[in-house]
Amino acid sequence: MPVIKNAVCSLCGCLCDDITVTVDEENKITKIENACILGHSKFQGMFEHERIETPMIRKAGKLVSVSYEEALETAAKILVNSKRTLSYGWCSTSCEAISKAIQLAEETGSLIDSTANVCHGPSALAAQEKGSPGATLGEIKNRADLIIFWGCNPVHAHPRHLSRYSSFSKGFFVPRGRKERKMLVIDVRKTDTAKLADKYVEIEQGADLLLITALRSIINGHEEVIPEKVAGVSKEELLELAKLMKEAKFLCVFFGMGVTQSRSKYKNGDGVASLISDLNQHTKAVMIGMRGHYNVTGFGQVATWETGFPMAIDFAKGYPYYNPGETGANDVLVREEVDAAIIAAADPGAHFPQKALRQLAKIPLIQIDPYANPTTELADVVFPTAVVGIEAEGSAYRMDAISIRMKKLIETKFKTDEEIAKDLIEKVRELKRG
C-alpha cells in the first residue's frame, strides 16, 4: 500500500505539511499519522461524510440530479441575467481556483468576497491603517520566548499550533521549548488554551481596545494616567503584563475572533498593531492572525496581486472597487442588494447571520462544494467538486503567508473548483456572445 509522506492537511490555517497517509488498493485512505482531531476528520471524513455525488438543480422545491452540462448552462444563465451577483467563499480551495474565481467575477461584473468577511476581514483593514508587523511561524518557533494568545483558542481551533509552531515547540534559540517560553492568554472566558497558560487574564467582553490602550500607555511611560481598573483588569495586573511584554526577548501576539468580532472590530486589530509598534521600541514583537479556512490567507494574496485588494472586491463598475462596510458579502446581503449568488468552498448557510440568509434564500444561488451543508439547503444549482489537498493538488498560503504545495493523494471522479470555474467562464462568454 502506498504511504505518502509530508501530505498537507487542508483544514485550518496551520496547513500542517507533515501528515503521513496510507492509501489502499481501493483508493481509500486507511491510515493517517500526525494529524489532529480536525485533520483526522478531514482525511477520514472523505469516506464518511455526506458527499454531493452529482450536479443538482432545484425543481419544484427539491434538488434533483442533472447532467453537468445542464447545471453549467443553468448556472451561467443565472450569472449572465443577474444585475448584481455576489461571489463568495473560495477559501477551502487552491490559489489556482481563486484566480479563476476572480476572473469569473470580473467577467460577470460581480462582487467577490472571501470568508475573511466573517473572520479576519477587520484585521486586513487594521493592517491598512497601521501595518501588521509579522514573522513566519518558523521564526517564532525558533525565537519567541513569550507567546500571547489574544481572543483565540488554538487548543480547539488550531490544535497542532502549540506543538508545531508556538508554546510547546522546541526552537533554535529556545531548545527546551515550553520550559523557556512564557504563555499568556487574554480572553473573556477560561478556555482550554487558557488552562495551559502561565498567565491568564480575563477581560470584560468587548473591552479589548480599552486594555490595548492602557497597555500602550504604560509601555510608553504614562502609567500615572491608568485608573485602578481597565476592562475588568486591575492596574497592578496591567503593570505586570506590560513588564512581561517589555522584558521578553521576542514576543508574538496571536489573535483571533475575540479581537476581530468584538466591539471596536478593526480598531482592535489597529490597536494590537500599535501596541506591537510600541513594544518594538523596547524588544522584538510581532503579530499573526489565527486564520481559519486553510487558504483564506491565499485568497488575500491572490486577490491582492490580481486586483489590488484582499477581499470585498466589487467589479460592477468594470474595474475593482473595494470598501468593506459597503462591499462586504454581509453588507450587500443585509441591504438586499444582490440578486444572485455563487458560493464555493465556504458555507455561509452555517456562518452568516439570519438576515443575510433570508436574502440568500430569496435569490438564485449556485453552490460548488464537495459536501452537503446548510448552504446546500438554500441552493438552486449545486456542483459537486473534488476535495483539494486530497483529491486534487494546488497551492495554499499558511496563516503566516508562507505558500505550501498541496498534494493529490487519491484518484477522484469529481472536477476541481478550478475546472468548474473555468467551464463557467467559457459558458458565460458563450452566452454573452449570444
Next chain:
Amino acid sequence: MTLNANLISGRTAQQGANLEAKTSRAYFDACAYCELNSKDLEQLDVAEGDCLKVKTEFGEIVVFAKANNGNPQGLAFIPMGPWANAVLSPETHGCGMPGLKGVPAKIKRTKEKPLDMKSLMRSYREA
C-alpha cells in the same frame, strides 16, 4: 426566570471536526447548545441537556443547555454555526463584519426542542 446574558459564539474542536459533516447528528450535537456558568443554569432551574430559548433583537432559537464554569456568570457561548447565527447581529458597523460576539440575549428554560439543521434552514426558505 429570564437570564440577561451577553452572547458570544466561537469555535470548538467538535464543531471543527464536523465542519464537513454538517448534515450529521454529530454536527447538531456539536453546535446546537448554549454554554453557561453552572450558577446561571441553577438560577434558570435548568440541568445540562434541558432546553433553553435564547432570544435577541434579531431572533430566537432553542438549544440544549450545557455547563461551563470557564464562562464568567452572565456570559453565554454558542458554538459558531446555524443555531448561533439565528440570533447574532447582522449589523456590520461599516467594516463588513457582522456582530458575532457580544449580543445582549434573554435566556430562559423551554420545553421546546432545537430544530435540526435542515428544518432550521428550511425556515429561511419559507420566510
